[in-house]
Amino acid sequence: MTLLRRLAALLSDLRLAILLLLLIASASAIGTILPQGEDPALYLERFNADPWLGVINGERMLQLQLDHVYSSGWFLGLLGWLGVALMLCSWRRQWPALQSALRWIDYREPRQLSKLALAETLSSPDPKKGITNLATSLRAQGWQVQEQQGRLAARRGVVGRVGPLLVHTGMVLLMLGAAWGSLGGNRLERFLAPGRSLDLLDRSGNSQLTLTLDQFTIERDPAGRTEQFRSQLSLQPPGDNEAVFKEISVNHPLRYRGMTVYQADWSLATITVQLGRSPLLQLPLQTFPELGDQLWGLVLPTRPDGSEPVLLTLGSEAGPVQVFGEGGELITNLRPGGSSVEVNGLPLRVVEVMPASGLLLKRDPGVPLVYSGFAITLLGGGLSLVATRQLWAVEDPEHQKLHIAGLCNRNLSGFAQEFPTLLSRADEIHA
Known part of the structure; x- marks a missing residue:
């Protein structure tokens, strides 16, 4: 049992969660930089000759599953580990903190209030009436108030304590969705x-x-x-x-x-051409990366035996279609739908170029x-910004005193600036 508690404490440690987030962010950056989901031969051809970062070649990249980072076993393992850490943290820390925030704390003695971060003592001829009037003023400002004999407890912004729990829940759902989508x-x-x-x-x-x-x-x-x-x-x-x-x-x-x-x-999918009096020929186009980006073309023989070929290249469906001879010399430019031009003794006409949708x-x-x-x-991040403020008041009729104290889980300085305003209203009540 002790071992399980230690393991739960280790997994729910905030430093571990931050480390896991950094590792996941680094892995995501790698997945953004490197091409994902390509044919394994591409990685071998590209990175064996020029290793990534000078260290990781194509074979090592495939072994480390860097070609599919987001669906790799180690990346999904990191997501699962972080999910378990967040759930344990919610169970061990955030849920008890929320339960504690929902419970009313009952301070009965003035000496208990003096130990709080903000505490003041006011002179009051009628402390009981002062507590009643203070409760009315707080309710008008949106505070939850609980009155008991001779004392008062009030709080505002308890919904902010739900924020961290919602943040953890949302992150776990994000990781479950990402893992489900990958698999x-x-x-x-x-x-x-x-x-x-x-x-x-x-x-x-x-x-x-x-x-x-x-x-x-x-x-x-x-x-x-x-x-x-x-x-x-x-x-x-x-x-x-x-x-x-x-x-x-x-x-x-x-x-x-x-x-x-x-x-x-x-x-560009196909090009339709006519050689001499031949029927219309619809021929597939292919890319030529060695000649440049966004360039398509085909090799077209101009003789029945396949000899005297010419190279047709184009960069858009509107042309022009450049015609090169066997020696690489530019013979002519053709426009789709235009008139024919004699090439190697034969009239060549480009009828149409058909684009393809990716x-x-x-x-x-x-x-x-x-x-x-x-x-x-x-939503949880927004609620986490809401400060939970608590206020207590205890009457001391024997000495005609009213003791008021307050706490705030965040932005204590802001509550400290508001605190005198609450006291001034109490002074007006007792004046």
Whole structure:
């Protein structure tokens, strides 16, 4: 039993809780700096050649689970440890403090009041009437007052004692929500071209929702820079005959049946070209990181045997499409929907460039807990700022004295400034 008490005291120590908070904050910073949830090969390729901080290479990073910090075992362990520490602290400290604050303290003797932080003695020809009138004045100011024979107890702001308990409760809910979201949540990022659909399956392989991109538009400023992009979506739940039509854009996600769809990015999906008298050819585009960011293209042969290829590159759906020869020389620029230009003896025309919408789909069952915990923590933090003030008065009819004393759990100096005002009203009563 003694060992359990010592362990509970250790786990509920404030210094341990602060240390755990610092460790969790440091881990969160690491998760923000390092890319999360990428393919393991990316970490090996990137960090084996250039170790992070000069020490941690790709293999060590995967071993330490730094590629998925927020769902790693050690991070969830820190959250659990902090949660246990907060619950023990609430049980051993905050709950008894709240119970103590709700109990009325009955001081019967003037000598008991003289030991308090604020204490004064007033001359009073009728101390009993003075206590009655003082109680009336305090009630008018919102104090709770308990009168007994020859004495008075009053308090205000007891609700502030609930604040620390609510803060601990809110933080535990936050951590439970974060852990539940990491373990039970889903995340999917896909580029979808207009007219294409995406089936979302449950763990059993059954369709939960069919998401179709009906239209995708990119809004640009006069200089051609991207300002906003929007996706018109239709959502078809299984068994429903009517689809739901919604629009999303950057900073305006869609929340539907516990799932959130974000407009995360954009890309170029396909290019439609015509070589000579050939039919229209819709060809997929790919990125070329080695040539620059936000650059797409494809290698297009101009002969039936696949020889004499040209490289087509473009940075936006509006073009221009740059055409390079085998030696890397720029042959021409083409505009989507424009006229054809002769390339290697063949007319080449770009008919259309189809952009793709980058959609991020997240299902996080812990979101309600996170929001609730955050709201409770804010409420508790606000209530913690409320000072609990207590006041006692004991009559001394033999010496015609009225003894008044007070306590405050925080901002004692503020209560000390208010205390003379209470005494002055008592003086007016007894004058």
